[in-house]
Amino acid sequence: MRDLEDRIQAIEDRTAIVELTGRYCHMARTGNVEGIVDLFCEDGVMESGDTCEKGHERLLGVYREAFSGLRPLPCVHNHDITLDGDHATGCTSVEIRMVHEGEAITAAGHYDDTFRRVGSDWKFEHRDLTIYHQVPHLKGWA
Amino acid sequence: MRDLEDRIQAIEDRTAIVELTGRYCHMARTGNVEGIVDLFCEDGVMESGDTCEKGHERLLGVYREAFSGLRPLPCVHNHDITLDGDHATGCTSVEIRMVHEGEAITAAGHYDDTFRRVGSDWKFEHRDLTIYHQVPHLKGWA
Amino acid sequence: MRDLEDRIQAIEDRTAIVELTGRYCHMARTGNVEGIVDLFCEDGVMESGDTCEKGHERLLGVYREAFSGLRPLPCVHNHDITLDGDHATGCTSVEIRMVHEGEAITAAGHYDDTFRRVGSDWKFEHRDLTIYHQVPHLKGWA
Numbered sequence: 567m568r569d570l571e572d573r574i575q576a577i578e579d580r581t582a583i584v585e586l587t588g589r590y591c592h593m594a595r596t597g598n599v600e601g602i603v604d605l606f607c608e609d610g611v612m613e614s615g616d617t618c619e620k621g622h623e624r625l626l627g628v629y630r631e632a633f634s635g636l637r638p639l640p641c642v643h644n645h646d647i648t649l650d651g652d653h654a655t656g657c658t659s660v661e662i663r664m665v666h667e668g669e670a671i672t673a674a675g676h677y678d679d680t681f682r683r684v685g686s687d688w689k690f691e692h693r694d695l696t697i698y699h700q701v702p703h704l705k706g707w708a
Numbered sequence: 709m710r711d712l713e714d715r716i717q718a719i720e721d722r723t724a725i726v727e728l729t730g731r732y733c734h735m736a737r738t739g740n741v742e743g744i745v746d747l748f749c750e751d752g753v754m755e756s757g758d759t760c761e762k763g764h765e766r767l768l769g770v771y772r773e774a775f776s777g778l779r780p781l782p783c784v785h786n787h788d789i790t791l792d793g794d795h796a797t798g799c800t801s802v803e804i805r806m807v808h809e810g811e812a813i814t815a816a817g818h819y820d821d822t823f824r825r826v827g828s829d830w831k832f833e834h835r836d837l838t839i840y841h842q843v844p845h846l847k848g849w850a
Numbered sequence: 851m852r853d854l855e856d857r858i859q860a861i862e863d864r865t866a867i868v869e870l871t872g873r874y875c876h877m878a879r880t881g882n883v884e885g886i887v888d889l890f891c892e893d894g895v896m897e898s899g900d901t902c903e904k905g906h907e908r909l910l911g912v913y914r915e916a917f918s919g920l921r922p923l924p925c926v927h928n929h930d931i932t933l934d935g936d937h938a939t940g941c942t943s944v945e946i947r948m949v950h951e952g953e954a955i956t957a958a959g960h961y962d963d964t965f966r967r968v969g970s971d972w973k974f975e976h977r978d979l980t981i982y983h984q985v986p987h988l989k990g991w992a
Contacts, residue, residue: 570712570854570855570858571712573858573862574712574715574716574719574858577719577858577861577862577865578715578719580865581719581722584787585787585788585789587786588785588786588787588788588801589786589788591785591786591801592786592788592799592801592818595801595818639801639816639840640786641785641786641801641803642785642786643785643872643875643925643926643927644871644872644873644875644876644924644925644926645868645869645872646869646872646873646876647869657876659872659875659876659879659923659925661803661925661945661947663803663816663849665849665850668850669848669850670848670849670850674923674947676876676879698923703848703849703850704846704848704988706953706954706987706988707947707949707954707987708949708952708953708954708987712854713854716854716857716858716861719861720857720861723861723864726929727929727930727931729928730927730928730929730930730943731928731930733927733928733943734928734930734941734943734960737943737960781943781958781982782928783927783928783943783945784927784928785927803945805945805958805991807991807992810992811990811992812990812991812992845990845991845992846988846990
């Protein structure tokens with residue numbers, strides 16, 4: 567019984583983590599800064615290129631600025647998640663459509679994430695976004 | 709035991725619903741009008757912009773017309789599903805490649821869905837498709 | 851109990867198969883030829899257009915050549931999987947960004963896969979990739 571329950575818990579954990587990454591995308595699309603930040607642990611980190619900010623207050627600033635100039639439409643794919651009790655790691659591809667200063671932008675990259683169980687929820691502990699290209703759609707990524 | 713079975717059932721339900729949205733895409737790609745309509749409840753509704761049609765007979769008309777002028781290649785992402793017994797709601801991003809009158813078209817949007825358990829299957833009760841843009845690929849979405 | 855365990859096993863199998871297709875994408879992205887080939891059964895087959903190669907040694911050649919001229923960024927979607935004990939079949943959409951000879955390439959297609967349980971892992975028994983278009987991004991798919 568214990569074993570079965572552990573296996574069910576593992577599947578629920580994995581499902582919750584995949585949905586967390588999807589909800590993040592919907593909140594990015596709607597520009598829901600507070601909603602996105604609440605998907606992170608209190609001491610959660612968002613890292614991308616030269617940016618690396620920790621904690622809800624700093625993250626609010628990161629996302630307010632990120633969403634002021636553009637409204638991204640991210641879609642996540644290729645989820646590969648490894649569970650370890652109340653922690654987990656994951657690698658997830660992302661493709662993003664945006665408009666920036668009147669220009670259609672296309673981007674591709676991946677997230678290296680660590681997740682932490684907080685109460686009954688899973689939250690982002692650390693998102694590390696690697697962008698391969700973020701270019702005008704009409705120019706392409708070559 | 710009951711509790712474990714409920715949890716397994718919930719995971720199976722969620723999985724079936726995600727696969728339902730994927731099968732819809734494969735049937736759109738192959739132009740399988742009857743197959744798509746059968747993924748809806750008998751009184752299922754498809755809503756998009758000014759279109760809102762209910763029931764298999766009306767839906768057959770909707771999809772026959774939709775697939776006559778173009779063959780869409782939809783891909784769904786960012787599944788966020790909430791179960792409620794024999795009902796469920798979901799939000800799913802979609803990106804679509806099409807050819808229309810000899811022109812490559814790209815589209816992005818999302819589905820707000822409600823699902824209903826029908827026998828041992830999950831079906832679409834109501835699909836509400838919001839399209840952000842549906843534009844010539846060579847023009848872009850700006 | 852047996853029934854519950856079977857149901858859990860089925861969910862785990864399905865999850866492992868979806869993740870297998872995702873890991874394949876990450877390994878394609880990083881050009882990990884040995885890693886990709888190890889996702890196939892010893893007698894696994896990769897088929898696409900006129901190419902149909904069987905077994906790890908031939909597959910090493912296929913992927914070495916495939917990744918020499920381009921670095922694909924595949925993303926898989928619309929997973930539809932049917933389990934049958936230690937075998938499974940699946941249909942999965944794929945969209946791919948590439949650079950080939952200095953040109954941005956976009957492709958779309960789908961995989962018809964068969965999977966086999968090998969020990970505690972699921973592996974590709976046979977991948978059959980149908981490409982709808984693989985074209986310069988700046989030209990489009992019309």
